[in-house]
Amino acid sequence: MPTKKITYLVDGFNLYHSVRKAGKQLKASTKWLDLKSLCISMIHNFKPKADKLELENIYYFSAYAYHLNDPDMVQRHKSLVACLEDTGVKVEINRFKYKAIDCPFCNKTIPKYEEKETDVSIALKLQEIFIKDECDVAILVSGDTDLAPAVRLAIKLFPAKHTFFAFPAFRKNNELAKLCSGSITIKPKQYSKHQLPNPYILQNSSKIFKPASW
Structure with a gap:
């Protein structure tokens, strides 16, 4: 049985909003997510034919919300990222972009911040x-339709490769589901099942404690 390599591309904010909603629904802790454990648990869902799958990489794309002027929020996010990196997840931190919006009703300029680089980063990755032949199967953990052009291009340029979606809970998108080799939707209970230990002990023996509000 041939072994196929699998790589996950994770839309951090799309996943976060799903995890947050799941926590409220379950009335359980879900934000201290062990992303690697979650991804490994889903591998069996993406087997092309009778091939054996082997995890190659997990890429996590996100950004720190400095514009909210909430240092504790940013630090909580950084604590999680440090744990994810320690488990072997490859993290790419992008940024929020400022955008001025002119309100037609009050004639005032309203400041708005949009996290847009993640979509482009995932599309390029x-x-x-596939170009570097890093893997045979790519799993996009997102429900963002902005990724549709990237998926179409990947399917066109690399017909021998497989692209799947693992939609975060409550974020399934039928348009994206029709584009790819297949899709699943993560169940809310999977988040509470795959949580990091508290404290998380890094490989250098230092400890990171789960934020009290999580």
Whole structure:
């Protein structure tokens, strides 16, 4: 049985909003997510034919919300990222972009911050991992339709590769589901099942404690 390599591309904010909603629904802790454990648990869902799958990489794309002027929020996020990196997840931190919006009703300029670089980063990484032959199967953990053009291009340029979606809970998108080799939707209970230990002990023996509000 041939072994196929699998790589996950994770839309951090799309996943976060799903995890947050799941926590409220379950009335359980879900934000201290062990992303690697979650991804490994889903591998069996993406087997092309009778091939054996082996995890190659997990890429996590996100950004720190400095514009909210909440240092504790940013630190909580950084604590989680440090744990994810320690488990072997490859993290790419992008940024929020300022955008001025002119209100037609009050004639005032309203400041708005949008996290837009993640979509582009995921789209480019999808092409990169196929070009470099890093993996045979790519799993996009997102329900963002902005990724549709990237998926179409990957399917066109790399017909021998497989692209799947693992939609975060409550974020399934039928348009994206029709584009790819297949899709699943993560169940809310999977988040509470795959949580990091508290405290998380890094490989250098230092400890990171789960934020009290999580």
